[in-house]
Amino acid sequence: MLAAEAGASRNTLSAYETDLRGSSAALEGELASAQRADLERLGAGWAHLARSTVARKSAALRRFFGFLADEGLRDDDPSAALPRPGGGRPLPKTLSHADIARMFEALDREVATRKPLAFRMAALIELLYGSGMRASELVSLPRAAVRQGSPFLILTGKGGRERLVPISDRALAAVEKWRNHVPGDARWLFPSGKKHLSRIRLYQLVKELAVKAGIPPDRVSPHVLRHAFATHLLEGGADLRTLQTLLGHADIATTQIYTHVDSARLVALVNARHPLVDAPGSEA
Structure with missing residues (x-):
């Protein structure tokens, strides 16, 4: 879907695959059937990561659960339990x-x-x-x-x-x-x-x-x-x-x-x- 409908780049596809596989491994292969409590525990394990990394992982999972719901593979979407790191987007590094x-x-x-x-x-x-x-x-x-x-x-x-x-x-x-x-x-x-x-x-x-x-x-x-x-x-x-x-x-x-x-x-x-x-x- 990301490639055909969203036109995601190869790098984006690779990043989503890495995040989804990592999350699936953390939930012992039960990512697709994860409940809110499972995602809360998963998100708690990201506490040591940079805010931008947490935001990226959460975005990948929200997209995944949204896809499952749209395709009728799930009746609910538990992704609201995922962390949403606050704060503004950091200014880009640059050179004088x-x-x-x-x-x-x-x-x-x-x-x-x-x-x-x-x-x-x-x-x-x-x-x-x-x-x-x-x-x-x-x-x-x-x-x-x-x-x-x-x-x-x-x-x-x-x-x-x-x-x-x-x-x-x-x-x-x-x-x-x-x-x-x-x-x-x-x-x-x-x-x-x-x-x-x-x-x-x-x-x-x-x-x-x-x-x-x-x-x-x-x-x-x-x-x-x-x-x-x-x-x-x-x-x-x-x-x-x-x-x-x-x-x-x-x-x-x-x-x-x-x-x-x-x-x-x-x-x-x-x-x-x-x-x-x-x-x-x-x-x-």
Whole structure:
């Protein structure tokens, strides 16, 4: 149902499967027939987990029991007994402009060695920070996806939704240098063995670059670079609707985690441009 009707991504399907199998094991294979008391005990066992993890597990189970009810496999839905961790959504981790500058300085030093893998690293980072792609979207790019002279590419993201992604001149140049080292018969832009580069390996490479830039590696990941892309665009004057399109968010509510940046920009704008700023008594 999640794949056919909801259009869930492969990563979402994998996460749901992990959560459902884990919950089923905890209930000795009786998940489908679990009662409220069973789910209360299950939820109590999650007390040591992060709030976001508990929320994800609860969401997976609520979806599961909703499915059973919709299909007539159960007459009730006991999922109300699952925990609903409160509190607002945490602000995304991001990087300052100075952090990004340090990372690109480290990247320039790598590229100066003219080693093929340095060109690969440059292409990966330019696309991550320059376009805001998800890690899974980046590593699975076909070899010909980025075309010289084309300022954008078409990506199929979560739920099979297509979107246009801008590609900067810097990114185009970096990709072209790397593509010269990619076998002509390769299916992927970032091949690795018979498949493409894995998300885990990309994660490791980004952290290695952070270390070379003198940035604590726990502060940097491919997703943090995606957040930096979004945050810095907002700081530069982009609006949330544009950002929603660029990031491929189906719902503007997802993009609204960045409103703290937009709000700060608006306050600064009012303080700098409002006609009463320089009026007599404005310092009172």
